[in-house]
Amino acid sequence: MSRHSRRQFVRGTGALSAVGITAVAGCLGSDDDDDGTLGLYSWGGSTQEALMDHVVEPFEAEYDVEVEATSFDNQDSMLSNIRSSPEGSYDIVMPSAERTYEAVQQDLLEPIRTEDIDTWNNLFPVFQDLALDPGDDAHVAPLYYGTIGMVYNTDYIDTSSPSWELLWDEEYEDRITVQDFAMLRVFNAALSLGLDPNTLESDGSYEDGLEMVYDAMAEQHELVRTYWGSGQEQVTQYQEESSYVGTGWGGRILALQDEGYDQLEYAIPEEGAKGWSDMLAIAKGSENRELAEQFIGFAYQDEVIQDLSPEIGYPPATGVETDEIEALPDFDPSGGEGLLFEDPEFIDEHEDEWMDTFDAIKMGEY
């Protein structure tokens, strides 16, 4: 169990009383329609199963409501379904970090009245005011987070402080694999060069910084075994020992470790890693806005989220800590401070150019 039991106890009691107060408030009056059904439109598969077991069913029991769950398998189809349905068709939806900006810009989400959510302060400060979420209001409620970190095989690489420099180390020529995604390559190269990945500025100049980044990408290209495209291709690279070091997703590597690939390690390098998070949000025009906020508040309780998170495989966005959570590969002891989110406006402005140059590097034309 927890090493922070006192803190947890305080939090736990706080959360419990919060639930009590919310329940009373719920009885006193609400602006919701009263059919008592809350829609939940989430990621499917094991994520949905974990949500059903650890959040939805206890919530239904406690609030005596019914939650109707539907699922999507990619962010783009979720956004377009919300967009093309009449307002009020959805209640709770689940945007990820990389689509939060679009969802808010396209006016698909209601602001969350965080003052009505007593457990809101359980969230790490980073997640209470996400830079990805434009404007003053909060539109998303982060549930858990992860990183695009570094994977390495301890049979071949012995390091106590993993650094992105390993991905430029000639010793591992032809044993390095990274994701085939220009934006991530730029972000990663900037981190390893010590530049701010969201401005790329070197001594105040974007152009100078960009040139350094491109040079680093071209240098890395000479060492890369292959660029992986899908999660499965990533797994194959490390599983087959085609590559010894590269970028990857914590949840996938955790699954490999569970299968007995103990030599694989997942780390957030000292320079930091690009973060991501899956969020709960309230769809525009939801007729169950208050119930949805209660659902979010319910999910943020320590007892709820500490069981949910290990099952999904990613650490929670709230401060609850258990041994199981601390053992998760993406766990960030600094409470999410180590996570670096992308600046979506900056990316939108420059991505075409980055893609062209990445292709030129691959074709030996840089």
Added chain:
Amino acid sequence: MSGDGEPGTREPYADRWLAVRSRILNSPALMNPVHWLTGRKRALAVAQAGVGIFWMMLFLLAPLLYIFTISFWQTGAAGTMVQEFTLENYYSVLLQDVSLTGFDVGNIYLLVLWQSLKFGIAVTAITLVLGYVPGYYLGRSDSRWLPVLLLLIILPFWVPLIVRYYAWMLVLGESGVLSWAIELLGFGSRNFLYNDLAVISGLVQVLLPFMILPIYNSVSKIEDSLLESAKTMGANPIRTFYEVSLPLSLPGVVAGCILVFILAVGSFLAPALLGGPGDQMIANLIERTFLQGQNWPLASAMSFVYLVVLFVMITAFNRFVSLDELFGEGS
């Protein structure tokens, strides 16, 4: 008919309705639709052609038209499309970074397209060499095992493409069959995956049936009497092959080459799964531009230029070997 009550109490309207209903129900088209249709050959022909044409319109021409249209639109912020005419996409695809005087092409699209065509030519040449003999043998064979042999050639189609490429990765991979065999022979090199050769060999094993089957088809149509007369007139087997069998098998060769070439140039999975960091092909570039880049207009222009280039190449090939004539003779 069911109990409708007494005729006298009926309204005239109901009577008329009953008559119409029974006429519809008793019409030949409903009573015996097959007989009715076969009796109307023209209606049948129109219906059959109509379904095909409708299908093509809906799933081939309409999407193509859409792609053609948006290839002239502009790209807005956050992956949106601005419906204003521009030639910018075609400029990027065809002319950007191209210096016509110095033969210096830095245009990524053209370089990737050229690389795809080279892969296509290599794969076509190898499958032709590997596929001609089995195709010819099957075409001339009167073995009672022929159906089984043909089945073996078609068998791989029962397995999804992605599984076949993954299987090929198991053959070429670090701990794969090939590296195991080579190690047994005492050699150390085990680097077979993630390079040009892996892509080409993967495509060859997947596309080989598309070469063998058309060759088998045209060889099996060669009359035995032609070969016998060649023999009676004193031609040796080699001369018989060059002067009789080979020319008559050409329609199959041409059809096989076209099929394999088109499929190889446009392959997506082989470079993605088997290729190394430099093995870029056109389908992957277009997919990335659509999805990662969210630049639909540019990706559409890329698709359209690719389509036109393939069309022109096949038309030129057609002229060169006069496809029509060959198919005319062959069928």
